[in-house]
Amino acid sequence: MKDMMKITSSLVVMFIVAGIIMTSVFARTAPIIKIAKEREEKEARQKMMPEADDIIEAGKWDVSGKQGKYFECKKSGETTGYLISTYGKGYSSYINILIATGKDMKIKAINILSHSETPGLGDEIEKEYFRKQFEGKSLEQIEIVKAEGTDKIQAISGATISSRAVGNGVKEAMKFLKEKYTGVTD
Amino acid sequence: MSYWQLLKNGIFGENPVFRLALSLCPAVAVTNSVKNGFLMGIAVLFVQTMANVTTSLLRKFIHPKVRIPSYMFIIATWVTVTDLVMAAYVRDVYAQMGLYIKLIVAFAIILSRSELFASKNKVVPSFFDGLGMGTGFLLALVIIGFFRELLGRGSLWGIPIVPTKPLLIMILPAGGFFAVGILMGFFNWIDMKFFGGKGASGAGGGH
Numbered sequence: 001m002k003d004m005m006k007i008t009s010s011l012v013v014m015f016i017v018a019g020i021i022m023t024s025v026f027a028r029t030a031p032i033i034k035i036a037k038e039r040e041e042k043e044a045r046q047k048m049m050p051e052a053d054d055i056i057e058a059g060k061w062d063v064s065g066k067q068g069k070y071f072e073c074k075k076s077g078e079t080t081g082y083l084i085s086t087y088g089k090g091y092s093s094y095i096n097i098l099i100a101t102g103k104d105m106k107i108k109a110i111n112i113l114s115h116s117e118t119p120g121l122g123d124e125i126e127k128e129y130f131r132k133q134f135e136g137k138s139l140e141q142i143e144i145v146k147a148e149g150t151d152k153i154q155a156i157s158g159a160t161i162s163s164r165a166v167g168n169g170v171k172e173a174m175k176f177l178k179e180k181y182t183g184v185t186d
Numbered sequence: 187m188s189y190w191q192l193l194k195n196g197i198f199g200e201n202p203v204f205r206l207a208l209s210l211c212p213a214v215a216v217t218n219s220v221k222n223g224f225l226m227g228i229a230v231l232f233v234q235t236m237a238n239v240t241t242s243l244l245r246k247f248i249h250p251k252v253r254i255p256s257y258m259f260i261i262a263t264w265v266t267v268t269d270l271v272m273a274a275y276v277r278d279v280y281a282q283m284g285l286y287i288k289l290i291v292a293f294a295i296i297l298s299r300s301e302l303f304a305s306k307n308k309v310v311p312s313f314f315d316g317l318g319m320g321t322g323f324l325l326a327l328v329i330i331g332f333f334r335e336l337l338g339r340g341s342l343w344g345i346p347i348v349p350t351k352p353l354l355i356m357i358l359p360a361g362g363f364f365a366v367g368i369l370m371g372f373f374n375w376i377d378m379k380f381f382g383g384k385g386a387s388g389a390g391g392g393h
Contacts, residue, residue: 003251010249014256018263025267029274036277116285118215121359123285158358 041113045083048100048109049073052080063087063172066094070177079103082177088169090117091161095125097169099134105178110134110170115162122162130156130163139174142167189314196318202295203326203366204373209295213330214362216286220343223331226286227324229268233290234299234323236264238316241304248305257300258291265291295323330365337361 045055052073060067063086070084081102088095093116100108112126124130133153134142144167145152146160155163187195200206203213212230217223240260241248248256269287272280290296299319304312335341338357340348355361377383 007249007252010247011252011256014244014248014259018259022263022266025270029270032274033270036274040277116288121218157354 044098044111044113045071048083048098048111049081051075055083058082061176063169063176064089064094068173070173070180073100081108082181084173084177085113086169086173088165088167090115090165091122091159092116092118095162095165095169097166097173099170099173101174101177104138105174105182106136106138107134107170107174110166112166117159117162121156121159124156124159125162125166130166134170139171139178142171142174187311189311192311192314193318193321196315196320196322197325198322200319201322201326201373202319203323203330204370206295206298207370208298209293209323210366212289212293213327213366214359217327217330217334217362217365218338218357219335219341220328220331222286223327224324225283226289227320227327229283229287230290230293230296230323231317231320233261233264233268234296234320235313235316237261237296238299238304238312238319239309240264241300242307242309242312245305253301253305254297257297257305260300261296262291295319326369330362330369333369334361334365 046052049055052075054074055071056074058070058072060069061084062068066087068085068087070082072079073081073083081100083098083100085096085098088097095115095117096113098111098113100110102108110131112131115123115125117123117125137153141152143152144155144160144164146155148154153163153167196202198205202208203210209230212226216226237257237260241257244256244260265287269284272287273284299315303315307315332342334356335343336347337353338351338355338361340346340351353361356365374383
């Protein structure tokens with residue numbers, strides 16, 4: 001009984017001290033992280049649509065249990081394209097993707113904003129050679145295949161699930177944009 | 187043991203990967219390029235050293251019956267603090283290393299050094315033991331990463347050396363096992379041939 005009290009008190013004291021340390025570090029860093037993240041997101045948007053002089057948040061949309069945002073990109077008052085952030089359910093995380101499209105609903109570029117996929121395998125989705133495959137494609141053309149040398153999007157070897165997740169996320173987002181802005185439903 | 191010997195012990199005598207065969211999971215998972223191995227190694231070096239120092243400071247206070255959860259808690263605290271501080275103050279480094287840091291909580295080598303060394307030794311030797319073990323782990327990951335990236339991708343630190351991918355399997359998990367196994371055998375061979383050792387002793391067998 002005495003032993004049990006000792007064990008309990010030793011653990012409780014440790015947990016309280018560690019809890020205080022972690023809470024205080026969290027309280028100090030959380031606002032800094034939030035501001036930095038917002039700034040990075042804004043910069044990422046501008047980079048995806050360099051010619052736009054105004055990027056306006058147009059609303060939020062739901063994708064695989066998460067909420068993405070979409071933006072209208074304007075140049076001297078006229079809409080030239082759209083930006084949409086979407087999520088794909090990957091191997092070990094939600095992959096946050098930002099897509100830039102023109103008014104013709106063809107993908108201009110995609111960018112991976114955040115994910116926690118396997119280092120060394122899944123994180124290859126960030127690489128340019130994978131992302132570049134999406135460029136110029138429209139909704140119907142997005143398909144992830146394992147084979148080499150097709151005009152489809154080739155999955156990364158060793159990271160098929162992560163590749164598919166990006167493909168699905170992009171597909172959902174394109175479908176949403178198409179319905180929203182061209183009124184076409186298929 | 188002198189401090190220098192403690193350092194050397196972690197790097198050669200009881201190298202976490204090649205001699206103790208501990209933390210092989212990250213040694214296989216993140217070493218398909220030199221850069222990944224290096225970043226993970228740096229993160230482990232820091233957490234290993236800090237966890238060793240903290241465990242040693244608290245060694246009289248930690249109740250022996252609940253020592254493992256206590257060590258885990260120390261490690262988790264340090265990993266969380268590192269993760270948050272890096273996310274807030276060094277964003278560009280964090281963008282590269284963020285993936286790896288959270289994984290460290292579950293590394294066998296860190297828990298193993300808390301149990302085998304830091305809980306029985308004073309703070310300064312524990313510090314050097316952590317530094318040595320962390321450096322040994324870092325070096326092992328860089329060596330494995332060197333061969334895997336060179337053979338699997340034909341590049342080093344992301345810079346292309348040859349235009350083809352000579353042995354693609356080396357960057358896949360299976361290639362990681364090959365690389366670790368062959369290098370471990372090589373280290374054993376050196377040890378037996380030149381230093382009269384008996385080969386890898388397995389986790390904590392030297393104690």
